Amino acid sequence: FQEMHDGKYPDGAKVLRAKADLASANMQMRDPLMYRIKHAQHHRTGNKWCIYPMYDFAHGQSDSIENITHSVCTLEFIPHRELYNWFIEKLEIFPSQQYEFARLNITYMVMSKRKMLLLVNENMVSGWDDPRMPTISGLRRRGYTAASIREFCDRIGVAKRENLIDYSLLEFCIREELNKTAWRRMAVLDPVKVVITNYPEGQQETLHGENNPEAEGGDGGRDLPFSREIYIEREDFMEQAPKKFFRLGPGLMVRLKNAYIIKCEDFVKDEAGQVTEINCSYIPESKSGHDTSGINVKGTIHWVSILHAKTAEVRLYDRLFTEEDMNTVESDFENYINPNSLTTVTAFIEPDLAQAETGQNFQFIRKGYFTVDQDSTDENLIFNRTVTLKDAWAKEVKKS
Incomplete structure (x- = not known):
């Protein structure tokens, strides 16, 4: 062993x-x-050592040094528990106890x-703190x-058997909280011009x-400036509106939120047939809060x-993969990357949002919950979509 320590033998000898x-x-x-x-350089000790302990030998000792009472592992370590206890007994050290739970x-x-490391190294995501990654950051x-x-953790609990938790439950937990805490603001992600x-x-x-x-x-509340020309979402106008379409046509x-009732009189199209401007009239007596x-x-x-x-970059994040159970994919899992997991648009936002601080959460009315990104200036x-107002993914999966 001393000769191993002194570097007399090559790796594996x-x-x-x-x-x-x-x-x-x-x-x-x-x-x-x-x-x-x-024989490899260690990130802390350099080339001082060329012998290293195996995981099972070091596991119990590390726990004992730190007086760990319960060493919690995943289910694949059940066969290792006997050896974990054997080393602790023979070394006569602090008796930590190993317990296992499902990953x-x-x-x-x-x-x-x-x-996840492969995702980062292959630039399939922007880094460990990419908003699509299941990391804390x-x-x-x-x-x-x-x-x-x-x-979310309280709801799923700790299990002794392998299971697959629905991503929608994680989304439900953040929706429930942000519905109670996030301030409402207006942002138009796909604008079309309206002239009153x-x-x-x-x-x-x-x-x-x-x-x-x-x-x-x-x-509390905030001021909303109103003028003759506004932007609305393009999807809120239909040239040939069906019977139960309760928006503009x-x-x-x-009704414009917090404002007036408007009526579509006519509209303008460009050469490609796309609506570029909607002309409306408003009812002065219909002002929100004072409607007569x-x-x-x-x-x-x-x-x-x-x-x-104001303008803002809005990043619309969704599920990173198209395969529901990625545990069944052992190789080439990058082929299952969802091409629509990130869509970036330029949106028009109400001026109050220009004062938003990094990490602050908002509900963009009728669009979803968003937060200010760390790169925002x-x-x-820059706003990142946290979650939609409803579980739209389930509907898309059902359609396909």
């Missing part, structure tokens, strides 16, 4: 074994390895550090809070919007004033 029980039914107990030779597996995710950057992760033709040119007014209707008293009326018009409409849509809107605002 000699090992140090414990004299245990070669007749044991547990293969781990058949004179297990304790030390091996490895956490989540649909559409890889939880293996080896596979990745989840934090995505907008997940500590409370939502703890709630009977609203005086050059006129502006300040409306009021509450921060969170789920909180007592609305959790020729002759249809809809007597008109009831079934639909309410969000908007931003073109004159006051005053000149280039």
Whole structure:
């Protein structure tokens, strides 16, 4: 052993074994390895050592040094427990106890550090803190809070058998929390211009919007500038609207959130046939909170004033993989990367969002929950989608 220590032998030439029980039914107990030779530079000790302890030999000693009472492992370490206890007994050290539980597996995710390392090294993700990664830093950057992760852990518990947890449960936990805590703001991700033709040119007014209707008293509020020209979502207008379409279309009326009821009078198309401008009239007596018009409409849509809107980069994150159970994929798992796991758009946001701080969570009304990314600056605002308002993925899977 001293000669091994002194570097006399090459890698693999000699090992140090414990004299245990070669007749044991547990293969781990058949004179297990304790030390091996490895001539490699260590990240802390450099080239001082060329012998290194095997995991099973070091495991119990490390736990004992730190007075670990319960050493918790995954199920594959059940056969190792006998050897773990044997080394502790023979060395007469602090008697830590090994317990096993099932590894956490989540649909559409890889939880293996080896596979995650490959994702990072092959630049399939931006890094360990990529918001699509199941790491603490990745989840934090995505907008997940500590409370939502703890709630998720409480719900799934600790099991003694392998299982596969639905990713939708993780999304449910963050939705439940952010619904109660996230401030509401308006952002238009796919804009089309609306001109309110009977609203005086050059006129502006300040409306009021509450921060969170789920909180007592609305959790305060903010000012909403309003003007003659606004952006709405392109999907909120249909040239030939079906019967139960309660948004904008020729002759249809809809309420602008925290503002007025408007009616579509006509629209303009470009040469490609795409709608570029919608002309509407508004009902002055229909102002939110002071509505005396007597008109009831079934639909309410969000908007931003073109004159006051800020721009922002919005990153729409979704599941990283297309395969539900990635444990069944042993190789070439990069072929299962979801091509739509990240979509980036330029959005128009209400001006109050320009004051948002890194890590702050918001609900973009009717679009989902978003958080301010760590790379966001005053000149280039960046928002990451944490989760949609509803589980849209399940519907897409069902369709396919």
